[in-house]
Amino acid sequence: MKIYDVANFPNPLRVRIALAEKNATNNVQFIPVDLMNGEHRTAAFIAKNPAASVPVLELDDGTYISECTAITEYIDHLFEGPSLTGSTAKERAVINMLQKRAESMVLEPVGTYFHHATDGLGPALEIYQNKEWGQKQKEISLKGLSYFDTVLADNTYLAGDHFTIADITLYAGIGFAGFAKIDIPADLTHIHRWLSLVAERPSIKL
Template structure:
């Protein structure tokens, strides 16, 4: 198995945490993609993922799987250890719901802010920017942090009692927010405490 990624980027971080949670990091080969020089837009890479995004999982039979949720689904089923996707029908549904909310309400909103309202990855790669849209998404991300603070006031993890893909996605979103200079307000005490606890997990602290 191979993982094509860019180390320390938010979406690749999600997969590296998932692998570490399953103690499977040594079971894959990481291949660095030179994103800053446009490797992700080459014909060779687009054959792996036509959406030009990282990470991409390549299986031993030549199958390519992109999208973090799909890759995590594969990792969760392929390796032993606590499930990241849930076991019961209810647990799987709640985790799926909360992971989607973490993705759309925080991570994707932060990404849009970064790529449109800041210098992003630079003029060579940011060939189109809509600053007003980027600012709007930045505000959306800031507002939605309150929602997750309220969730974590009542729950140990984002989707219940167990650490899951929903926690991984939200954590990556907060890492990206910090990189994009979107600060977490000090009054979001539950979110901040959760972030500190996740950062201390061996799967995260060891990256």
């Protein structure tokens, strides 16, 4: 298997954490994408993923899989180890719900803020910006963090006692927030407790 990505970018990070959680990192060949010079917008890359985004998983039979949730689910079912996506119908539904909320309420609005209300990746790549929209998305991300603080008031991890893809997505979103200079409010004590817990996982320390 090959994964086309950019190391330390938020979405590639999600997949790399999932691989580490399954002790499967060595089963994948990472192919760096020169995003800063627009490789993701070339015809060759768009043939792999029409959304022109990373990461993209290439299977040995030539199948391309994009979208972090799809890639992570494939990894979770392919390799042995604790499930990241749930074992029962209820677990799978709750994890899927929280993972989607982590995307739509934190990670994605942080990304929109970064690309629209800051210099982002620079003028060569940020060909359209709407600063007002970006600032609004920052507000949404902070409301999202407040929501997850309430979730973590009653849970060790987002979906209960076990680390899942929902935690991975929120962790990547908060990391992106830090890069975009969005501070996590000090009064979100459950978020800060959870961050300290997650930071000690071997998959995060890699």
